[in-house]
Structures are given as C-alpha cells and as structure tokens.
Amino acid sequence: MEAEGFGLTVAAAQRWLPLGRDVLVRGDRGAGKSTVLEGLLADASRRGVTGILVRAGGSRALSALLDHASSSVRVPDEAALADWLTEELRARRSVLLVDDADRMDDPSLAVVRRVLGRTGSLLVASCTADPLRAAGPGIRDLLLGRAPAEVRVQPFGFRAVSALLESVLGAPADTGLTASVMAETGGNPRAVVALADAARAGGALRRVDGLWVEDGALGEVAADAVAYVFLTGLGPGCVDTLETLACAGPVPADVAARLVDPVALATLADHGRVVGHELVGSGEVLAVSPPLLARALRERVSPFRRRQLAERVAAEGGAVAASSAVDDVTTVLLAAPSGEGGAPAWVAQVAGLVHERATAEEGARRAEWLAGPTLATANAYLAALMRRPAPDPLAEVFARVTPTACDDPGERAAFAFYRWRWSAWSGVAAGSAACATGGTGDADDGAGRGGEAADPPAHPDLAPVAALGDLKPRLLRELAAGRPAGEVAAEADPEPGAPFARGWPAVLRAAALLEGGWPEAALDALDRAEAGDAGPETRHYLAALRGQALLLAGRLVEAEQWQRRMLDAAYDAVDDLAIRVHASMLAEVLYMSSQTAAAWRAVSTALRLGAPGPIGTTFYRRGLTVGAVIQAHAGNLTLAQVLVRELDRTPTAHRPLLRSLRPLAHAALAGATGEPSEAAWIARTAARRYADEGLLHPALLCWTLGGGELDAERADAVVDLEERTRVPLLEPYARLVVGLVADDHEEIAAAVPGTSADAAPALARAAEAVLGVREGTPRPTRAPVSRLGGVRAEPLSAREQEVAVLAREGLSNRQIADQLYLSVRTVENHMSRALRKLGLVGRSELADWGG
Incomplete structure (x- = not known):
C-alpha cells in the first residue's frame, strides 16, 4: 500500500522541491499543515539539506523571527534579522519553511522575502486561507512573484483515522467506531483527537476483546472542543453565519445568500467551513463542514433562537430538492493519489454534506411524527432512522407505536x-x-x-x-x-x-x-x-x-x-x-x-x-x-x-x-498471519457448507480464491461446480486450479492471463513456480481492462476537449484554470466528464489519447 495520512502530503511536496519549485501547503485548520512542514524539515536534515522553520508568532511586528529559538537578535530590527536568517541559510542547498504564513505579521514576511532573494533558498509555506485573499499584503507579496506549486493536505481516510485512533487510545478501534469518527470529523486529524478525548471523557467508549468500541451514542458526546478547533480566527459574524446554517441544515446556495451575509459566506467557504455540492437541475446546496462542527453549533443554540431560525429558513423557501442527475465524480475519486483511501478533499466534504442532509431529513420526519403520530408518519421516520445505528430512537418508536385495526394493512405490514x-x-x-x-x-x-x-x-x-x-x-x-x-x-x-x-x-x-x-x-x-x-x-x-x-x-x-x-x-x-x-x-x-x-x-x-x-x-x-x-x-x-x-x-x-x-476475509487474514493450514480449512469448510445450501457461486469462489492445498479434492470440487454453474469470471481461475493439480503447463499458461494476481495471489505464485518465472519478473495478471476501445459513448464538448488536451500536455488543474480563465472546480468538472466520456480512469491515460 502507498503512504497514508500526513505522508501523502509530504510525498507530494517532495516531488516539487528537487525541481527547484517552491511549495505552498494548503489545508484546513487541524489538518496537519504544521506536521507536514516538520516532516519536510526532518527529511531535509536526513539528506544533509539546511532547513529553517519559522512559525507565526502573533500580531507583534517581527514576532515570527524574534521568537525563533536560533535567533540571537532581540530587538525589532529588520536588517539584523535579515542578516541572521541569511547566515542560517548560507548553504548552497537550503530550504526555508514558513508555517501559517497567512497569520504571520507582514514585517516578518518582508524579511523572509528579502532573505529568499539573497540566498536563493527554496520556500515551503503553509496557510489555511487563500493567500490571494489574505487581509495583509505580506503573504501576497511573498508568494505572487515566486509562483509556488500548491499542495493540498488531504483529509484522513479510513486507514489513517484507524492508525490515529490507535495512537490516541492506546489500542485499535473497531470498524464501527472508526467509521463513525471519520464521518463526524471529515477526516480532520485534530478533530479526530478531540472527539476521541471527548468520547473517553464522556464514557462513550469501552474495550471489548482488545478493541475500543462505542458504548453509547458517539453523537451525544460534547463537541465544544471540536468547535474551538475549527472556529479559531473567525470573527463573530462568521460564527453567527455558521450557527444559522448549522440549524437550517443543507440549504440551496441562493437561500443561504439571503439568510446570511454573502461576504461571511464567501469567507467561510474559503476556510472550508461551508461546503457545497452541485445537484444538477437543482443548483448548489451548502452545509457546514465537518458534521461534528454543525452539531456543536446546534447544541449551543437556545430553543428560542432555533425557532427563529426555522421561521427564517421557511420564509426563504429553504427546502432542499433531491436530484437523480448523473455526474461523474468517481473518475476523480478513484484516480486520487491517496493509496490509503483518502478521497480528494471535496469528496470528504460531500460525505459531510450527506451526513448533514440525512440528519436534517431524520429530524424533519421525527417532527412530523411527533406532530401527527400516525402509523404512516412513524413508518416515514423509521425509513430514515434505520439507515444508521440509532438503537434508542428506534426503540422509542417501536415502544410508542401500536398499530390498530383501523390502520392501513400496507402500513401495518x-x-x-x-x-x-x-x-x-x-x-x-x-x-x-x-x-x-x-x-x-x-x-x-x-x-x-x-x-x-x-x-x-x-x-x-x-x-x-x-x-x-x-x-x-x-x-x-x-x-x-x-x-x-x-x-x-x-x-x-x-x-x-x-x-x-x-x-x-x-x-x-x-x-x-x-x-x-x-x-x-x-x-x-x-x-x-x-x-x-x-x-x-x-x-x-x-x-x-x-x-x-x-x-x-x-x-x-x-x-x-x-x-x-x-x-x-x-x-x-x-x-x-x-x-x-x-x-x-x-x-x-x-x-x-x-x-x-x-x-x-x-x-x-x-x-x-x-x-x-x-x-x-x-x-x-x-x-x-x-x-x-x-x-x-x-x-x-x-x-x-x-x-x-x-x-x-x-x-x-x-x-x-x-x-x-467473510470466510474469504478470515482465510486471507489467517494466511497473512502465517497460518496457511488454518486458511485452507476455513475456505474448504465454507465451500462445503455453501454447496450444501445450493450457494454454488460462493462455493466455487471459496474453492478457487480461498487458497489451500492444490489437491485432488479441490480439483474435483471445482470441476463439479463448473459443470453445475456458468460463471465466466471464475472460469480462468477454475482452469488454473485444475491445471495446477494436473501439472498441465499448457493449461496453466492459457489460464493465467485471464486471472488477477491481486485476487488470487496463492494461485499466481503456484503458477509462477510451475512455469519457471524468474524472481523479479512481473507476476502474470489479468489482461488490462480496455476502456471503450477508443469509441466514445458521447462526444466531448469544446471546453472538455480544451481541458483534456492541456491535461495531456502535463498542465495541472490550476494551470489549466489560469490559462482558460476558469475556476479550478470548473476545470475538475470538465476533466472528470471528459475522462468518463473517453472511458479513462485517470488523466495519466490521456497520453495514449489521440485527441
């Protein structure tokens, strides 16, 4: 597997530095920008490269430099500080890392700009806000002339959140707890830590068989600490805006613009606190991100203010309409460079929007049930409620509702x-x-x-x-x-x-x-x-x-x-x-x-x-x-x-x-932990039981992919199941099993191209041994899946054609956006649609596209 967590962003930045390019690390508060810069500094030290890390130190002039541990200058003298920093970076190869550049005082940034001009050092800066919209001129003056490559700190995916929870809690968390934490926090590592601490303090966790699991509703633990993480640096107007949107739930963008100050809304969108998702045919829908912040804000609102906000939303027509339109997000999702499962930031944001919308729908249906407690309104509430783990609300509904003979038979059923x-x-x-x-x-x-x-x-x-x-x-x-x-x-x-x-x-x-x-x-x-x-x-x-x-x-x-x-x-x-x-x-x-x-x-x-x-x-x-x-x-x-x-x-x-x-999961785990005989027993036991129930495809799957000895029993079972079914996907694997048992080299060689070494690693290794594949030779895998054979299901639009051509030439989305005078998000949309129409998975495949 590839790097995970902060390592993804560190690796992305490291790809630019050897090319002599400065790097700007952008990310949410709590996303780990400082950790990324520390990782880059440590890597520079290991490679013998001189590196200096300076951090924002407040609004006092030159505080970022005066507070540095290596600074011997104790008076606010720009010239003396510039001389000191120049001496620190005198080595031919050096890198200056500036943390939280958007919060650094302008005089410190002016010194940094002067020193970079003197030394030729590379710059790695981090910031949360868009530097082009920063309040002070210092960061704009620093970055505009240097044209840094922008690297985004991606939200943590499942593997990274799982590892972080294990580090914080001292033992692994089970899947349900990890998934719930990821959904609530949007994968923000600081929020993950804050929620884990709050859950332990609130008694919402317990240990079972060496794993941490939820003991009560994670959604009920105090979220104040997380609110402070995400609200740092935001003024009262922005906080009021977030509070309004949190209480309103996901609302159309035009409704949001009437409910709150558009300037505050734009600021929050720039900080990632408000995210949107385009519903084709219905327009953009906005929600507070991550869901845990929305909950924290809702909990702070008094009932009176909540009623006021509800009236305002209703007056503005704040109903959210769903859409069944199709837009290709999977091309971007599955081509993401994150091997640990972290989707692009906007995919994580959409996940937060999904969470918030489900919460809003559930709340609305509950209100309808309480206002008119009929069997029909109870069923509508249950349809929403049963999509998530909600034992207490579900128990409440089933305890309070008793169908009668007067109710509709369909509703009773x-x-x-x-x-x-x-x-x-x-x-x-x-x-x-x-x-x-x-x-x-x-x-x-x-x-x-x-x-x-x-x-x-x-x-x-x-x-x-x-x-x-x-x-x-x-x-x-x-x-x-x-x-x-x-x-x-x-x-x-x-x-x-x-x-x-x-x-x-x-x-x-x-x-x-x-x-x-x-x-x-x-x-x-x-x-x-x-x-x-x-x-x-x-x-x-x-x-x-x-x-x-x-x-x-x-x-x-x-x-x-x-x-x-x-x-x-x-x-x-x-x-x-x-x-x-x-x-x-x-x-x-x-x-x-x-x-x-x-x-x-x-x-x-x-x-x-x-x-x-x-x-x-x-x-x-x-x-x-x-x-x-x-x-x-x-x-x-x-x-x-x-x-x-x-x-x-x-x-x-x-x-x-x-x-x-799941027997296949158990067998794979047993094999990976050095118990091949256990793995074989699990797969064979499951295969026999599946076959006894008439589940012939699962049985064939266990006999072919489940691992274990290549003996006569396995070959006979595969042949028998092949005669009683017709599963083309598994036919090459079945031929490979039978060929390996019979030591039939021709059959093995013919079957291997139709199989995947990832899906059946044991069979692939056995085939390698029989065919005499030398160590280091690429393992035989399934023939690559063709992508529409160059025939498009739909023609590219003129703009999609332009974007695809520029991407094929190696331009980034940001560079394409600048060249075509578009937003980066618009370029992403054109790119994903073009890839879908061309039948391609990622932009790297455009190299073979004729255009």
Missing part, C-alpha cells in the same frame, strides 16, 4: 417488517461478541445487523408478503437440483401484496440466480423486473445486483461503467444508502479487475459515511470483506483484523440477500 429487522439488528448490538463464529464460515455468514434477510417470521401483519419468505431458498434448491436457470429467470414473480414490498420478488430472484451461479440468467431476470414504483432501497439493490451480474458474467468493463454511473448518481442525490451500496459493489468490480488501490478507495468511500443501521448492510458487509482481503494481502494486519471483527458481528439465524463471503 411495513411497520411489522421494520420491527422484525430492528429486532434482529438490536440483538446483535446487545451481544455482538456472542454472535462471532470464529471464522468458520457457517452457511448463514452474514446479514449484518438484521440485514436484508429473505425470511421474515410469521406475523399477522406480514401476511401480505408471507410468500416472499421462501422464494429465494426455494429457487436455490431448484437450481441446485438442476432446474434450468432460464426457467427460473422467466418465472412470474409473486404479487407482494403490500406497497412497501414492490420489487422485492425481483430482488430475491436475481439474488438466487447469482448465488446459484447463473449471472446471465440473473441479468435476464433484472431486465424483466418492473421496479418503477418500488421504494429507494429496492431500486438500489436491483441496480447493485445488475453490477454483480455483469461482474460474474465476465463483463468487467460494463460492470465498472455501470457501478461508476450508479455511484455518481448516488452522490448527486446525496443519498447515504445508495453511496454505501454502490461504493461497496464498485469495490468488488475494481478488485477483480486488478485495480486494488482504487478498490480500497471505493471501500473507504462507504466507510467514510459511518456504519449502517438495520437497513443497508448486505453490500456494505461485502465491501468490508473486500477491504479486509486487500489489507491482509498488503500486510496491514491490524486494520485487516478490525475489518474482520466487524464482519463477525453477525447473527447466525437469518439469511442475507447475498452472502458477505
């Missing part, structure tokens, strides 16, 4: 279904340790916390959907017994009998065909599905199942394009459930396409939103499996163990929509 799923989920929350299976991979390997199980219990109100209970198990039994998959796909779906269950029969049929090992038939079933009036959850699952079917059918290019499109749409709609589902499914596609780093970034996208509640666990858990396998293969064992532990928090009494495949 929906309420009973929600209560069943909550009961399964809350049972895990109360005793998750008892639910772990020790990695044996039992057949019921994970619906998550209640998950999308297909077999709700007998209940009078669930009579309208009782026929769905045995649909998937029945179809699996019939497929395993030899019923043609085409017949299963063409069979008419049973009438669900309740509005909330519309589309579920198609979901269950497609899932059965996929796990039965017939992806092409699953695609046929999905094509026949009529889900126009289905609920959002059902539509997301149908779309994700299509991505899974395309993947298993070996149509990797189509699968990747489809899942990227779905994730783009999920971001445009600011839909937390859809983002979790499609980011996790995209991770599977990318992993099997040998794009391991991008796959981990996709997993991190789902993790960035925090853990799901009773709704939305199936694909999230499959994403956890992909992430655990990636980290185990990369040797990041602590993180892999944390992800596996989250997978183990699973009830064994319910069947999920799709199995999480």
Whole structure:
C-alpha cells in the first residue's frame, strides 16, 4: 500500500522541491499543515539539506523571527534579522519553511522575502486561507512573484483515522467506531483527537476483546472542543453565519445568500467551513463542514433562537430538492493519489454534506411524527432512522407505536417488517461478541445487523408478503437440483401484496440466480423486473445486483461503467444508502479487475459515511470483506483484523440477500498471519457448507480464491461446480486450479492471463513456480481492462476537449484554470466528464489519447 495520512502530503511536496519549485501547503485548520512542514524539515536534515522553520508568532511586528529559538537578535530590527536568517541559510542547498504564513505579521514576511532573494533558498509555506485573499499584503507579496506549486493536505481516510485512533487510545478501534469518527470529523486529524478525548471523557467508549468500541451514542458526546478547533480566527459574524446554517441544515446556495451575509459566506467557504455540492437541475446546496462542527453549533443554540431560525429558513423557501442527475465524480475519486483511501478533499466534504442532509431529513420526519403520530408518519421516520445505528430512537418508536385495526394493512405490514429487522439488528448490538463464529464460515455468514434477510417470521401483519419468505431458498434448491436457470429467470414473480414490498420478488430472484451461479440468467431476470414504483432501497439493490451480474458474467468493463454511473448518481442525490451500496459493489468490480488501490478507495468511500443501521448492510458487509482481503494481502494486519471483527458481528439465524463471503476475509487474514493450514480449512469448510445450501457461486469462489492445498479434492470440487454453474469470471481461475493439480503447463499458461494476481495471489505464485518465472519478473495478471476501445459513448464538448488536451500536455488543474480563465472546480468538472466520456480512469491515460 502507498503512504497514508500526513505522508501523502509530504510525498507530494517532495516531488516539487528537487525541481527547484517552491511549495505552498494548503489545508484546513487541524489538518496537519504544521506536521507536514516538520516532516519536510526532518527529511531535509536526513539528506544533509539546511532547513529553517519559522512559525507565526502573533500580531507583534517581527514576532515570527524574534521568537525563533536560533535567533540571537532581540530587538525589532529588520536588517539584523535579515542578516541572521541569511547566515542560517548560507548553504548552497537550503530550504526555508514558513508555517501559517497567512497569520504571520507582514514585517516578518518582508524579511523572509528579502532573505529568499539573497540566498536563493527554496520556500515551503503553509496557510489555511487563500493567500490571494489574505487581509495583509505580506503573504501576497511573498508568494505572487515566486509562483509556488500548491499542495493540498488531504483529509484522513479510513486507514489513517484507524492508525490515529490507535495512537490516541492506546489500542485499535473497531470498524464501527472508526467509521463513525471519520464521518463526524471529515477526516480532520485534530478533530479526530478531540472527539476521541471527548468520547473517553464522556464514557462513550469501552474495550471489548482488545478493541475500543462505542458504548453509547458517539453523537451525544460534547463537541465544544471540536468547535474551538475549527472556529479559531473567525470573527463573530462568521460564527453567527455558521450557527444559522448549522440549524437550517443543507440549504440551496441562493437561500443561504439571503439568510446570511454573502461576504461571511464567501469567507467561510474559503476556510472550508461551508461546503457545497452541485445537484444538477437543482443548483448548489451548502452545509457546514465537518458534521461534528454543525452539531456543536446546534447544541449551543437556545430553543428560542432555533425557532427563529426555522421561521427564517421557511420564509426563504429553504427546502432542499433531491436530484437523480448523473455526474461523474468517481473518475476523480478513484484516480486520487491517496493509496490509503483518502478521497480528494471535496469528496470528504460531500460525505459531510450527506451526513448533514440525512440528519436534517431524520429530524424533519421525527417532527412530523411527533406532530401527527400516525402509523404512516412513524413508518416515514423509521425509513430514515434505520439507515444508521440509532438503537434508542428506534426503540422509542417501536415502544410508542401500536398499530390498530383501523390502520392501513400496507402500513401495518411495513411497520411489522421494520420491527422484525430492528429486532434482529438490536440483538446483535446487545451481544455482538456472542454472535462471532470464529471464522468458520457457517452457511448463514452474514446479514449484518438484521440485514436484508429473505425470511421474515410469521406475523399477522406480514401476511401480505408471507410468500416472499421462501422464494429465494426455494429457487436455490431448484437450481441446485438442476432446474434450468432460464426457467427460473422467466418465472412470474409473486404479487407482494403490500406497497412497501414492490420489487422485492425481483430482488430475491436475481439474488438466487447469482448465488446459484447463473449471472446471465440473473441479468435476464433484472431486465424483466418492473421496479418503477418500488421504494429507494429496492431500486438500489436491483441496480447493485445488475453490477454483480455483469461482474460474474465476465463483463468487467460494463460492470465498472455501470457501478461508476450508479455511484455518481448516488452522490448527486446525496443519498447515504445508495453511496454505501454502490461504493461497496464498485469495490468488488475494481478488485477483480486488478485495480486494488482504487478498490480500497471505493471501500473507504462507504466507510467514510459511518456504519449502517438495520437497513443497508448486505453490500456494505461485502465491501468490508473486500477491504479486509486487500489489507491482509498488503500486510496491514491490524486494520485487516478490525475489518474482520466487524464482519463477525453477525447473527447466525437469518439469511442475507447475498452472502458477505467473510470466510474469504478470515482465510486471507489467517494466511497473512502465517497460518496457511488454518486458511485452507476455513475456505474448504465454507465451500462445503455453501454447496450444501445450493450457494454454488460462493462455493466455487471459496474453492478457487480461498487458497489451500492444490489437491485432488479441490480439483474435483471445482470441476463439479463448473459443470453445475456458468460463471465466466471464475472460469480462468477454475482452469488454473485444475491445471495446477494436473501439472498441465499448457493449461496453466492459457489460464493465467485471464486471472488477477491481486485476487488470487496463492494461485499466481503456484503458477509462477510451475512455469519457471524468474524472481523479479512481473507476476502474470489479468489482461488490462480496455476502456471503450477508443469509441466514445458521447462526444466531448469544446471546453472538455480544451481541458483534456492541456491535461495531456502535463498542465495541472490550476494551470489549466489560469490559462482558460476558469475556476479550478470548473476545470475538475470538465476533466472528470471528459475522462468518463473517453472511458479513462485517470488523466495519466490521456497520453495514449489521440485527441
């Protein structure tokens, strides 16, 4: 894996310095700009390069230089200070590092500018605000003439937050806690530390099996300390603006401009305290960032002022409209240079907006339920509430609501279904340790916390959907017994009998065909599905199942394009459930396409939103499996163990929509910790149990990718499953297993190009040994996935053509923006759309584009 956390920014700056370019490090307060400069200073020292670090010391003239430990000048004399600093940097190679340049007094900056002119030293400066809009002229005069390369401090991703929490708490945090902290803080390291301290002080954490976990609602711990982190340097007007927006929730930009001072709004946007996301067709929506700051501000507002603000927002028409438009954010997301999973800063900001919007929607539906406590308003509240871990609010609703004979039967069925799923989920929350299976991979390997199980219990109100209970198990039994998959796909779906269950029969049929090992038939079933009036959850699952079917059918290019499109749409709609589902499914596609780093970034996208509640666990858990396998293969064992532990928090009494495949995660972890026999036992045990249940695709997956001895039993099982299924994706792996057991060199050589060494490292090593590949020779991997073969689905616009040509010539987004007189964000949008239309993953691939 690549560098993580601060190391990413240090590495980015180090790429410019050998070229003789100055560097400007931009980042949020608490993002770690000072740590980055300290890292660059330490690196310079190791390389024998003279380095001096000066920091802002207040408003007193020359305070930054007078307060330096090496300064012998104790009077405010610019000439003497310039002579001292010049002598310090007299070496031919030297670097001057200026921390918080936007807060440094102008006389100190004037001395710095004079010394740089005398010595020819390189400059590395850090700042939070845009230096072109700084209050004082000193920073503008310093930077404008030097044209530094700008490097952004990226928010921490999952790996970096996990490592930081382990450092702060003294032991690893489990996946749920890490994801919640990342979602609340936006990945800001200082905020992570502040929240961790507040959580411990407030008794919201406890140790279980050597890991820190939440003990109570993390969302209830005091957030004041975090507010101070982000409000430093902001005046009363800006604080009032943030308070208003925090109470209003995400609002359209035009509404925000009427609610608050536009000048303050622009200042806050420049500081990253207000972020926006463009909803195509609805305009830009603004919210306070990170979510934890918004909560801290809301907690400080009196009820009277909150009512005043609510009236003002309503008077300005502050309702936020969702949009289903598609915009390609995944091209930028997955081509990000962060190997540890940190998305670009704006992706982290969008995650914060998603969090805030979900909070606002949940609050609005709760208010409607309290004002009119009907079964319909309770169900609407539950639909929002069940997307996140919220045991106390959920328990409150189920305790206070009692359906009556006068209620609509469909609403009664929906309420009973929600209560069943909550009961399964809350049972895990109360005793998750008892639910772990020790990695044996039992057949019921994970619906998550209640998950999308297909077999709700007998209940009078669930009579309208009782026929769905045995649909998937029945179809699996019939497929395993030899019923043609085409017949299963063409069979008419049973009438669900309740509005909330519309589309579920198609979901269950497609899932059965996929796990039965017939992806092409699953695609046929999905094509026949009529889900126009289905609920959002059902539509997301149908779309994700299509991505899974395309993947298993070996149509990797189509699968990747489809899942990227779905994730783009999920971001445009600011839909937390859809983002979790499609980011996790995209991770599977990318992993099997040998794009391991991008796959981990996709997993991190789902993790960035925090853990799901009773709704939305199936694909999230499959994403956890992909992430655990990636980290185990990369040797990041602590993180892999944390992800596996989250997978183990699973009830064994319910069947999920799709199995999480967690035995593969356990097998990968066992193999990485030096227990290959344990890994083989886990994979084989799971494969046999899957096969016994008719889950022939998961069984074949465990026999091919699960590792272990290459013996006759494995080869026979693979041949048997191959005869009973049709999974093109796994055919090369199956041929490789059989060829290795038979020592058939021709078969092995023919199969290797169709496999991914990342997905099956043990098979790749075995093939290398048989084929006599010398040490150091690149390992055989799946043939590169083609990108539309040069044929565009859409033509580039004139502006997209210009941007793509300049990017191909090596210009940065900032340089392109300056040349075309555009904003950097506009260039980013044109760049991402151009890459999507060209079928390219990253701008580096433009080198082969004909233009």
